[in-house]
Amino acid sequence: MGNLLEHMGIERDRINFSWISSAEATKFVEVVKEISNKVRALGPNKKLVKDYN
Amino acid sequence: MDTCIQKIREIAFQLLDKKEVERVIGFSNGTIPMATSPITIASKQDTEKLVFNSTCGLNLANYIRQQKGKIAVIAKGCDTRNIVTHIIENQVKRDQIYIIGVPCKGMINKSKIKALFEDEIIKFDEDGEILNVESSSKKEKLNKKDYLRHNCSLCQHRNPVIYDVLAGERVEEQIIDVPYPDVEKIAAMDADTRWGHFQDLTKNCIRCYACRNACPLCYCPTCFVDESGPQWVGKGQDKTDVNTFHFLRAFHCAGRCTDCGACVEACPMEINVRDFTRKLNKDSLDMFGWEAGLDLTKRPPLDAYSPDDPNHFIK
Numbered sequence: 533m534g535n536l537l538e539h540m541g542i543e544r545d546r547i548n549f550s551w552i553s554s555a556e557a558t559k560f561v562e563v564v565k566e567i568s569n570k571v572r573a574l575g576p577n578k579k580l581v582k583d584y585n
Numbered sequence: 586m587d588t589c590i591q592k593i594r595e596i597a598f599q600l601l602d603k604k605e606v607e608r609v610i611g612f613s614n615g616t617i618p619m620a621t622s623p624i625t626i627a628s629k630q631d632t633e634k635l636v637f638n639s640t641c642g643l644n645l646a647n648y649i650r651q652q653k654g655k656i657a658v659i660a661k662g663c664d665t666r667n668i669v670t671h672i673i674e675n676q677v678k679r680d681q682i683y684i685i686g687v688p689c690k691g692m693i694n695k696s697k698i699k700a701l702f703e704d705e706i707i708k709f710d711e712d713g714e715i716l717n718v719e720s721s722s723k724k725e726k727l728n729k730k731d732y733l734r735h736n737c738s739l740c741q742h743r744n745p746v747i748y749d750v751l752a753g754e755r756v757e758e759q760i761i762d763v764p765y766p767d768v769e770k771i772a773a774m775d776a777d778t779r780w781g782h783f784q785d786l787t788k789n790c791i792r793c794y795a796c797r798n799a800c801p802l803c804y805c806p807t808c809f810v811d812e813s814g815p816q817w818v819g820k821g822q823d824k825t826d827v828n829t830f831h832f833l834r835a836f837h838c839a840g841r842c843t844d845c846g847a848c849v850e851a852c853p854m855e856i857n858v859r860d861f862t863r864k865l866n867k868d869s870l871d872m873f874g875w876e877a878g879l880d881l882t883k884r885p886p887l888d889a890y891s892p893d894d895p896n897h898f899i900k
Contacts, residue, residue, distance in 0.1 A: 533836055534898055539771065539864045540832065541780025550900045563900055579780050582825040 542579055545570040589687055589753035593659060594632045596685055596750055600657050601629040606683050607654035610645050611635040619695055619709040619718070623648055635659075637752075639711055639729060642692040642850035647801040650676045657683040659752070661692075663736075663845035665745040666878025667801040670841055673881065676804065686748030688756040690714075691729070691737030692846070696855050698732055701725060736846035736859060739764060746879055765867040771860065782860075783828065789854040790827045792820070796858050799851035802838045809833060835861035840869045840885045843878050 534547040548570075550563045597609045613624035613634045621641050624634060625648070637659065645658050646667035660668060665686055671677045698718055699706065708719035716727040741764065744755050763769070771779055794810070797803040809817045810830055818833070819826035835858070842862045849859055869875045872895050873886035886894075 535868050536832065536836060536839075536861070536864050538776075539768075539779065540783045540828075540861075541776045541778070543776055548900070549898050566900075580825055580828060582819070582823060 542577075543574050545574055546577060590635065590637045592752040593637055593685060593687070594635050596752060597626070597632045597635060597657065598629050600683060601627070601632065605655070606657040608652070609635070609657040609659075609685075610648050611659040611685075612637055612641045612643075612645075618706050619698065637687060639691070639693045639716070640695065640709070642695075642734065642846060643799060644801050644845045644847040646671060647799065647847070649682055650804055652677075652681070655681055655683060657685055659685045659687060660745060660748070661687050661689040661845075662740065662742045662744050662746065663689075663843045664801075665747050666742060666843040667845060669747055669878040669881055670802070670843070670885075673883075673885065674841075679881070684745065684748045684750075686745030686751045688744045688751065688753050689737075689740075690743065690756055691733040691740065692850075693729060693732045694734045698727065701727075734846050734849070735767070735857075736844045736849070739766075740844075742843075742876075742879070747881070764870075765863060767860065768863050768867045771864075784824065786856060786860055787824070787827050787831055790822075790831070790856055791854060792822065792827065792830065793853060795851040795853060796848035796856075797834060799847040800834075800838070801845070801847070802841050803834070805837075809837075831858060831861055834858075835865060838862050839865040840873070840875060840887045841877050842866055 534544065534549065537547050538544045548567045552560050552563060593611065597611065600606045601609065608625050608627045610623065610625050612621040614636050615622045619640050621636060621638070623643060623645060626632060626634060644664050644667055645660060646664045649656060649658050649668065649671065665684060668682060668684060672679050693716065702720045702723070704720045704722055706718055706720050710717050711729065714729045716729050716732065718725045718727060739761055741758060741761055743758055745751065771782060774782065797808060810820070818829045842865065844859065844863065844866055846859065849857055852858065869886060875886045877885065
């Protein structure tokens, strides 16, 4: 799925997959931080965004 | 391929005469030249209506589900792969289907031929590898191999993979060194150009769903685009909704698509929706060594877990 989105031109770093157990709070925080940093670096997404106005 | 029609009619006649099958699904002539449409026949007198030529681009595996009694179906190489997929996915039972396999040398790209003429085509017939096409103003003799559909020109499974009887001699399989040149071409672009390419590709889509309806894989009782509670995707022409439809439909076909080209054949706007599905076919091959519909005993890659599955994407 990530590959097809990337093929369509969506930046790879916007698509993230992870498996986190409910007991792994630390891993959850780490993954969220990492993803936030990657997405922040990319800036706002302009692709596949619906304009409701 | 024109000689095999006699054989097809003969087989169909015998099957209906001996009541071995209740119906035969095949192609009949359409209402205009260079067009054929699917037909179901139940009486042996009607077998004369059956035709088979290079314009039979639809996939008859799409019509074998939810049939009562035993039915016969005429199937090209790709169609038989979709029948295999149907059997694996429990849509039909093997013993319910009598497969009349047709070794296939490819179907023609009708829009490429239409583009040669300024006016309407009034006559079309084929003589072996030569296509005779005629409009009111001119006649053309064309080499079939120059006018093959893109998927047929890259086809590596021309012979039926499963059949009860063959209606013609097996044909030589093509050896293709680079099976996915189109996918590689898109992959070589940068992200924004790729995005532009797909925006451009779908810009004429009218959301008629002909691609979905022609696809033998799209048999969900309610398609996600038709759901209203929840409504997964908007129903209008908004470009994000159009892209979401094409993206998700393609993904539902991941590891199942045989690249039969029925979606493109059915599209009234001549959109090459295969640009979506082919990427997934290439991924299935690269990541799982999988081509859909070749083996009745193997589960599709997205349906089975193996410790060898690639998992680099997950953290």
